[in-house]
Amino acid sequence: MRRLDNAALAELLCLAADEPDRPYQQRRALRRAGRGAYRWPVEAADLVDEGRPLTELRLVGPWLARVLGEWIADPPPVPEPPPIRRGFLTAVEVRYTLAAASAPLVRGDLQMHTEGSDGTASVRAMADAARALGHAYVAITDHSKGLAIAHGMDERALARQGEEIEALNDALGPPGPRVLRAVELNVSPQGAVDLEPSFLRGLDLRLGAFHSRLRLTDDQTERYLAALRNPDVDVLAHPRGRIFNFRLGLSADWRRVFECARAHDRAVEIDAYPDRQDLDGELLALAREAGVRISIGSDAHAPGQLAFLDYGVAAALRARVPPERILNCMPVDDLLAWAREHRPRRP
Numbered sequence: 001m002r003r004l005d006n007a008a009l010a011e012l013l014c015l016a017a018d019e020p021d022r023p024y025q026q027r028r029a030l031r032r033a034g035r036g037a038y039r040w041p042v043e044a045a046d047l048v049d050e051g052r053p054l055t056e057l058r059l060v061g062p063w064l065a066r067v068l069g070e071w072i073a074d075p076p077p078v079p080e081p082p083p084i085r086r087g088f089l090t091a092v093e094v095r096y097t098l099a100a101a102s103a104p105l106v107r108g109d110l111q112m113h114t115e116g117s118d119g120t121a122s123v124r125a126m127a128d129a130a131r132a133l134g135h136a137y138v139a140i141t142d143h144s145k146g147l148a149i150a151h152g153m154d155e156r157a158l159a160r161q162g163e164e165i166e167a168l169n170d171a172l173g174p175p176g177p178r179v180l181r182a183v184e185l186n187v188s189p190q191g192a193v194d195l196e197p198s199f200l201r202g203l204d205l206r207l208g209a210f211h212s213r214l215r216l217t218d219d220q221t222e223r224y225l226a227a228l229r230n231p232d233v234d235v236l237a238h239p240r241g242r243i244f245n246f247r248l249g250l251s252a253d254w255r256r257v258f259e260c261a262r263a264h265d266r267a268v269e270i271d272a273y274p275d276r277q278d279l280d281g282e283l284l285a286l287a288r289e290a291g292v293r294i295s296i297g298s299d300a301h302a303p304g305q306l307a308f309l310d311y312g313v314a315a316a317l318r319a320r321v322p323p324e325r326i327l328n329c330m331p332v333d334d335l336l337a338w339a340r341e342h343r344p345r346r347p
Helices: 007-015 023-041 044-049 062-073 091-100 123-132 153-170 219-229 252-264 282-289 302-318 332-341
Strands: 135-141 176-185 207-208 267-269 291-299
Touching: 007 023, 007 062, 023 062, 023 176, 044 062, 044 123, 091 176, 091 302, 123 153, 153 176, 176 267, 176 332, 207 219, 207 332, 219 252, 252 267, 282 291, 282 302, 291 302
Parallel strands: 135 176, 176 207, 267 291
Antiparallel strands: none
């Protein structure tokens, strides 16, 4: 009998959630569990084999446990997911990938958020959690002022955070982690950023991301090229802007985008947050062929989410991205030198 893995169960949950005759509360529970299935630490079918309750799984109550149990016992056909749900790794696939391959030496995490913008914890709490995971460095990348919905920070607020980070680095000392002053800039469709260039030159790392007009269906290549040509952007963050079962993300001539990134020595990001996983495996293969640099960030908004970095590492492994092209594999001094030296000189 065919065995349903968590990805197949996630698709069945999402399809059931789209049935219009279901009560709203059922559709909501099905939809949430369909997304949550990508974080289940074990295969649901294995729990059944072991006689353990399916309610151990994230967002699964007694009613959903019965639904899942019936599917596992008598598997229905599972169609290929639509593009909005395609190309996402489950936690089990991540674990198997990391266990089966020689993982690159990932030294740090290059995207996370604190209570400075839309995170829930302090800089110190995020650094402490990163230290427990063995990271040598982390980049604090709170949102910039153009993203008001995420309580984006202006130059003054980021300067205060920079003083906090400097004091924290003095307090942590070796073995660290070294906390980098960074930001996730809001990038306009024309490639402009929302903080002053003179201020940005003092940061260790500048991520740039699109946060508006993310549901356009026409080709957005020129938008990406404009962002990558902006000397105030080091890393293009969550490039497509996709979110599982919520937003498909933007389309572009990705080969041209990656070639432009390589030409300007910019990096493109794997946002490892399970709902994003952006770039996905297909685009990562193109990025590898283009020889572009890759940055990996957990996009954690709380200390427990720093573990999401594994999704990005697994994606890079599966796409066979060379470690020497991954920013996170660089010693911190080399990373900082790259971020300085690839920028044009300014008076």
